[in-house]
Amino acid sequence: MGAIRRIGSMQDSAHAALLPPAYDPAAVEQKIYAFWERSGCFTAGRDPGKTPFAIVMPPPNVTGSLHLGHAWNNTLQDIIIRYKRMAGFDALYLPGTDHAGIATQTRVEKTLREESGLSRYDLGREAFVERVWAWKHRFGNLITNQIRALGASCDWSRERFTLDEGLSRAVRKVFVDLYREGLIYRGQRIINWCPRCATALSDIEVEHSEVQGTLYYVRYPLVNGEGEVVVATTRPETMFADVAVAVHPDDDRYQKMVGKRLRLPLTDREIPVIADSYVDPEYGSGCVKITPAHDPNDFEVGLRHQLEMPQCIGPDGRLTAWAGPYQGLTREAARAQVAADLAAQGYMVKEEALTHAVGHCSRCETVVEPYLSEQWFVRMQPLAEPALAALARGELRFIPDRFEKVFVHWLENVRDWCISRQLWWGHRIPAWYCTDCGGVTAAVDEPQRCEHCGSERIHQDEDVLDTWFSSALWPFSTLGWPDETGDYARYYPTHALVTAYDILFFWVARMVFTGLKFTGRMPFREVVVHGLIRAADGRKMSKSLGNGVDPLEVIDRYGADALRFTLTTGTSPGNDQRFAFEKVEGSRHFINKVWNAARFVLMNVPEGTELPALDRSRWELPERWILHRLNETIDAVTRYLDRYEFGEAGRVIYDFAWDDFCDWYIEFSKLALYGDDEARKQQVRAVLVCVLDTLLRLLHPFIPFVTEEIWQSLPLPGEALVTAAWPRVQPEWDHPAAAREAAAVMELVRAVRNLRAELNLPPSRAVPLVVHAQDDAWQTLFAANAAAIRRFCNVSTWQLTLAGEAPAQAVSAVTSGAQVYLPLAGVVDVATELERLRKEQVRLASELERAEKKLANPQFVAKAPAAVVAAEQAKADDFRTKLAALAARMELFRRV
RNA sequence: GCGGCUGUAGCUCAGAGGGAGAGCACCACCUUGACACGGUGGGGGCCACAGGUUCGAUUCCUGUCAGCCGCACCA
Numbered sequence: 015m016g017a018i019r020r021i022g023s024m025q026d027s028a029h030a031a032l033l034p035p036a037y038d039p040a041a042v043e044q045k046i047y048a049f050w051e052r053s054g055c056f057t058a059g060r061d062p063g064k065t066p067f068a069i070v071m072p073p074p075n076v077t078g079s080l081h082l083g084h085a086w087n088n089t090l091q092d093i094i095i096r097y098k099r100m101a102g103f104d105a106l107y108l109p110g111t112d113h114a115g116i117a118t119q120t121r122v123e124k125t126l127r128e129e130s131g132l133s134r135y136d137l138g139r140e141a142f143v144e145r146v147w148a149w150k151h152r153f154g155n156l157i158t159n160q161i162r163a164l165g166a167s168c169d170w171s172r173e174r175f176t177l178d179e180g181l182s183r184a185v186r187k188v189f190v191d192l193y194r195e196g197l198i199y200r201g202q203r204i205i206n207w208c209p210r211c212a213t214a215l216s217d218i219e220v221e222h223s224e225v226q227g228t229l230y231y232v233r234y235p236l237v238n239g240e241g242e243v244v245v246a247t248t249r250p251e252t253m254f255a256d257v258a259v260a261v262h263p264d265d266d267r268y269q270k271m272v273g274k275r276l277r278l279p280l281t282d283r284e285i286p287v288i289a290d291s292y293v294d295p296e297y298g299s300g301c302v303k304i305t306p307a308h309d310p311n312d313f314e315v316g317l318r319h320q321l322e323m324p325q326c327i328g329p330d331g332r333l334t335a336w337a338g339p340y341q342g343l344t345r346e347a348a349r350a351q352v353a354a355d356l357a358a359q360g361y362m363v364k365e366e367a368l369t370h371a372v373g374h375c376s377r378c379e380t381v382v383e384p385y386l387s388e389q390w391f392v393r394m395q396p397l398a399e400p401a402l403a404a405l406a407r408g409e410l411r412f413i414p415d416r417f418e419k420v421f422v423h424w425l426e427n428v429r430d431w432c433i434s435r436q437l438w439w440g441h442r443i444p445a446w447y448c449t450d451c452g453g454v455t456a457a458v459d460e461p462q463r464c465e466h467c468g469s470e471r472i473h474q475d476e477d478v479l480d481t482w483f484s485s486a487l488w489p490f491s492t493l494g495w496p497d498e499t500g501d502y503a504r505y506y507p508t509h510a511l512v513t514a515y516d517i518l519f520f521w522v523a524r525m526v527f528t529g530l531k532f533t534g535r536m537p538f539r540e541v542v543v544h545g546l547i548r549a550a551d552g553r554k555m556s557k558s559l560g561n562g563v564d565p566l567e568v569i570d571r572y573g574a575d576a577l578r579f580t581l582t583t584g585t586s587p588g589n590d591q592r593f594a595f596e597k598v599e600g601s602r603h604f605i606n607k608v609w610n611a612a613r614f615v616l617m618n619v620p621e622g623t624e625l626p627a628l629d630r631s632r633w634e635l636p637e638r639w640i641l642h643r644l645n646e647t648i649d650a651v652t653r654y655l656d657r658y659e660f661g662e663a664g665r666v667i668y669d670f671a672w673d674d675f676c677d678w679y680i681e682f683s684k685l686a687l688y689g690d691d692e693a694r695k696q697q698v699r700a701v702l703v704c705v706l707d708t709l710l711r712l713l714h715p716f717i718p719f720v721t722e723e724i725w726q727s728l729p730l731p732g733e734a735l736v737t738a739a740w741p742r743v744q745p746e747w748d749h750p751a752a753a754r755e756a757a758a759v760m761e762l763v764r765a766v767r768n769l770r771a772e773l774n775l776p777p778s779r780a781v782p783l784v785v786h787a788q789d790d791a792w793q794t795l796f797a798a799n800a801a802a803i804r805r806f807c808n809v810s811t812w813q814l815t816l817a818g819e820a821p822a823q824a825v826s827a828v829t830s831g832a833q834v835y836l837p838l839a840g841v842v843d844v845a846t847e848l849e850r851l852r853k854e855q856v857r858l859a860s861e862l863e864r865a866e867k868k869l870a871n872p873q874f875v876a877k878a879p880a881a882v883v884a885a886e887q888a889k890a891d892d893f894r895t896k897l898a899a900l901a902a903r904m905e906l907f908r909r910v
Numbered sequence: 911g912c913g914g915c916u917g918u919a920g921c922u923c924a925g926a927g928g929g930a931g932a933g934c935a936c937c938a939c940c941u942u943g944a945c946a947c948g949g950u951g952g953g954g955g956c957c958a959c960a961g962g963u964u965c966g967a968u969u970c971c972u973g974u975c976a977g978c979c980g981c982a983c984c985a
Contacts, residue, residue: 033944035944035945035947036945036947037947222981222982222983229985245985246984246985247985248985249985260985292984293984293985294984294985296984297984297985298984298985299985301985302984302985303985304985305985309985311984311985312985370983370984370985371982371983416914416915417914419913419914420913420914420980420981423912423913423980423981424980424981427981427982515979515980516980545915546979550922552978583923583924583932583933584922584923586923586924586925588915589915589916590915590916590978590979591922591923592922592923594921594922594934596921596922596933596934596935597922597933597934599934599947600933600934600947602947603933603945603947603948604947605947606945606947606948607944607945607947607948609944609945609947610944610945610947610948611944611945612944613944613945614944614945615944616944617943617944618944661923661924662924662925665924665925665932668932668933669932676944676945677949680944684943688943764950764951767950767951768950768951768952770939770950770951771938771939771950771951771952772951772952774938774939775939776939776940777939777940777942777949777950778940778942808942861929864929865929868928868965868966871965871966872965873964873965873966874928874965874966875965876965877964877965877966878928878965878966879928882928882966885928885929886928886929889929
C-alpha cells in the first residue's frame with residue numbers, strides 16, 4: 015500500500031494513559047474504514063503470486079436497506095475473507111446488488127402514485143423505467159454504505175449490479191443458448207399469478223399457509239332430469255369455468271353417470287361427466303368439478319380429455335364475462351355471492367369448515383391465483399440431472415452437510431421454472447415475434463429481422479425475466495463471463511458461498527445448475543449455510559410485528575465490532591439465532607476489555623522503548639504458560655475457522671483474551687513491571703506486546719475496527735493489521751509442563767481467595783499464609799511464584815515449607831501439591847471449620863469413589879485407551895492425597 | 911403425508927464417547943496504579959422421557975413426548 019502510512023490514532027495521544035478508559039467506536043470506525051479503502055488493501059489481484067480465494071456476496075436488493083440477516087451473512091463472509099487475506103491468499107470479496115424486479119418496481123409505483131396519482135401505465139414503459147433508474151441512483155448506494163459501516167472488506171472496485179451491461183449480456187446469452195437448445199420454451203400453462211403484483215410467479219415464490227375455508231357441496235343436476243351429482247369445492251366462484259365433472263373410472267357409484275350431461279347451476283351451460291383416475295373416490299363426494307383454467311390438476315385433466323379452457327377470473331382477480339352477472343366481482347365477493355345464490359336456489363347440499371393450505375404471494379401475501387397464460391419456462395429436468403450427478407460425485411460440500419439432503423430432494427422433484435414476469439423493471443426477454451410469420455427470434459443483440467422469414471416487422475416480448483434468472487449467473491457474470499476475462503480465469507470457480515438456508519432453492523440451486531451448464535464447473539466448492547435471525551422472543555422479525563431491529567441503530571449504539579461479535583458468537587452451524595441487545599452489550603464489554611488490555615500494555619511500553627527479542631531462557635512460569643496457551647489458541651481458532659465454526663472460534667479467543675491474558679497474565683506481569691529487574695521488565699514487555707499482537711491478529715477477522723485501531727499504536731513493524739500475517743503455532747512456545755504448573759499455582763491462589771471470602775475477610779486485610787508443599791518439586795514451584803501468590807492473595811507473612819506441623823488455629827484447604835493454612839487466631843471457629851472440611855471431604859470422596867470404581871473395572875482397564883486410564887489413575891491419586899491431608903487436618907481439629 | 915431442526919442452570923445458548931460449560935440474571939465482598947463496559951468469591955442443572963449399542967452415553971442408534979421449520983398436497 016506504498017504511500018499510505020498508518021492512520022495515526024492512539025499513538026497520537028501523548029501517552030496511553032490519556033486514552034479514554036472506554037472504547038468509543040463512533041470515533042474511529044469511519045476513519046479506519048476510509049483508511050482501508052484508501053490503502054487499496056481490499057482490492058484483489060495485487061499480488062499474482064498469491065493463491066486466489068473468492069467469495070461473491072449474495073447481492074442485496076439495490077434499493078433496500080440492511081437488516082440483521084444481511085449483517086450476519088456479511089459478517090461471516092468478511093471473517094472468512096479477512097482470515098484468508100491474512101493467511102496469505104489473494105482474497106476477493108466481490109460485492110454487488112440485485113435489481114429486485116417486483117420489490118423495486120412496486121416501491122417506485124407506490125411513490126409515483128403518492129406523488130402524482132399516476133400509474134406506471136400513465137407514464138409509459140420508457141418513462142417509468144427511467145424513473146426506476148433515477149430511484150436506483152438515488153438510493154442504490156444506501157445499502158452498500160451500510161455494508162461498509164459493518165466493516166465488510168469488499169473489493170468495491172469490482173462492485174456489480176445485476177442490470178449492468180456485462181451482466182445483462184450474460185443473461186441474454188444464457189437465455190438464447192437455452193432457448194436454442196430447447197431448454198427454454200414458451201407455453202400456455204397454469205402458473206401462479208399474483209393479481210396485486212399483476213405478474214406470474216415461480217413455484218418457490220408462493221408460500222403456502224393454512225387458511226380457514228369452506229368445502230361447499232353443490233348439486234349439479236343431470237340435463238335429463240334423472241338425478242344429479244354432488245361436487246365438493248372450496249372455490250365455487252370458479253364454477254363458471256367448469257367444463258366437466260370427473261369421477262373415478264372404477265367408482266361403482268358413478269359409472270352409469272359417465273358420459274351423461276349436467277346442467278351447470280346459475281348458468282345455462284351443459285357439461286359432461288367424465289372418468290379420470292386422478293379423482294380420489296374417498297375424498298368429498300367422489301365427484302370433482304373440472305376447471306382447467308383455474309386449477310393445475312384440472313388443467314392436466316383438461317389436456318387429457320381435450321376440454322375447453324375458459325377463464326372466469328381475469329388477471330386483476332375479478333370475474334370475467336364468463337361469469338355472466340357476476341362479472342366484475344372480486345374473487346372473494348364472488349365466492350360469497352355464488353355460495354349464497356346456490357343456497358337460495360337449492361343447489362347447496364351442505365357446507366363444511368375446512369382448513370387447507372392456500373398459496374400466497376411471498377412478496378405481498380395476496381392469495382395467488384392459478385392462472386392460465388402464455389409464459390416462458392426453463393425445462394428443469396435436463397438441468398437438474400447433471401447437478402444431481404455432480405453432487406453425487408461430491409463436487410459441492412454443504413456446511414453443515416444435512417442441507418445437502420434438502421437440496422437434493424428439491425432438485426429431484428423440481429418442476430419447470432416460470433421465468434417471465436409481467437414487469438417493466440428487469441432484463442427484458444430477448445425474444446422477438448414476427449408479425450408476418452409468427453416466428454420467434456431469440457438473440458443476444460437486438461435483431462433487425464425475423465430469422466425465419468426475414469421480415470423486419472418484429473417486436474420484442476414485453477415481459478422481463480425473473481430476477482433470480484440473473485442472480486443464477488452471479489458467480490460468473492460478475493467476473494466477466496461470457497468473456498474470458500482475467501478475473502474469470504483467476505477467481506472462478508469461487509471458493510465458499512455463504513448464505514442463509516432460506517434461499518437455497520431460490521438462489522443456490524439455480525447457480526449450481528446454470529454454473530454447471532455454462533461454465534462446466536460448480537460455481538463454488540462449499541456452501542456455508544447459516545440460519546435466520548429472530549427477535550429476542552424467538553419470533554420472526556417482521557415489519558407487521560414491528561419487532562425488527564435496524565443494524566445501523568445497533569452500530570450507532572454499540573459499534574460495528576460489537577454487532578459483528580454478537581452475530582458471530584451466536585452462530586452455530588445452520589441454526590437460527592435470537593437477537594437481544596443484552597448480547598450486544600456483552601460483546602461491547604468484551605471489546606472494551608480488549609481495549610483496556612491494550613491500554614495497559616501501552617502504558618507499560620513507553621514510546622521509544624526498544625523491545626528485546628523473545629528469549630525463552632529468560633521466561634518465568636507466567637511467560638511459559640501464556641505463550642503455551644497462546645499456541646493452543648492459535649491452533650484452535652485456525653482449526654475452527656477452517657471448519658467454518660465461527661461461534662466456537664469466537665468463543666475460544668474470548669476465553670483466552672479475558673480469562674488467560676487479562677485475568678492472569680496481565681496480573682502476573684505487574685510483578686515484573688513494578689519491580690526493578692530491568693532485564694526481566696523488558697522481557698515481560700516483549701511478551702506482553704507479542705501476546706497482544708497475536709491476540710489482535712486472531713481477533714481481527716471478528717472485530718476488525720478496534721483491533722486495527724489498537725494494533726497501529728503498537729511498536730511493531732508493518733503498516734496495518736488488515737494485511738498482517740495470520741499467526742502460526744510456534745513450536746518453541748509449547749510447554750505442557752508450564753500449563754500444569756500454572757494450573758497448580760492458580761488453584762492455590764483460588765483456594766486462598768476462597769478461604770478469605772468464606773471468612774468474610776475484606777481484600778484490604780492482609781493475612782498470614784502458611785503453605786506446606788507436598789514435595790521438593792512443588793516447593794520449588796511455589797517458591798518461584800511466591801511473589802505472585804502473595805500479591806494475588808494479599809498475604810502479609812508467608813511461610814513455605816515441606817509438609818510439617820500444621821498450625822492449629824487455622825483454616826485450611828488442600829490443593830494440588832500443597833496444603834494452605836490461614837493461621838488466624840480468633841477468627842477461626844472450630845465447628846464451622848470442621849463442617850467446611852467435612853463438606854470438602856464428602857466431595858472428594860465421591861470423586862475418588864467414581865474414579866476407583868472405574869479403575870476397578872477390568873473391562874475399563876483393558877478396553878479404554880491407555881491415556882484415559884492413566885488420566886483416571888492420576889486423578890485418583892490426586893484425590894487420595896488430598897483426602898489424606900484433609901483427614902489429618904480434621905483429626906488435628908478434633909483434638910483441639 | 912415426507913424430510914429436517916430443537917429440547918442442557920432462572921433466561922439466551924455452546925459443547926463433546928471418558929471428571930456438566932459460557933454470557934446474562936442472582937447472592938456476598940471490593941473504587942487494588944488497564945478496565946465498575948471492572949475485580950474476587952459463591953449458589954444454581956436425574957443434559958425432555960424410555961429402550962439399545964459400549965468397559966463407559968448428557969454425547970451414538972431406535973422409539974415416545976413437546977416446540978419449530980421446510981417440501982408436497984385431494985376438490
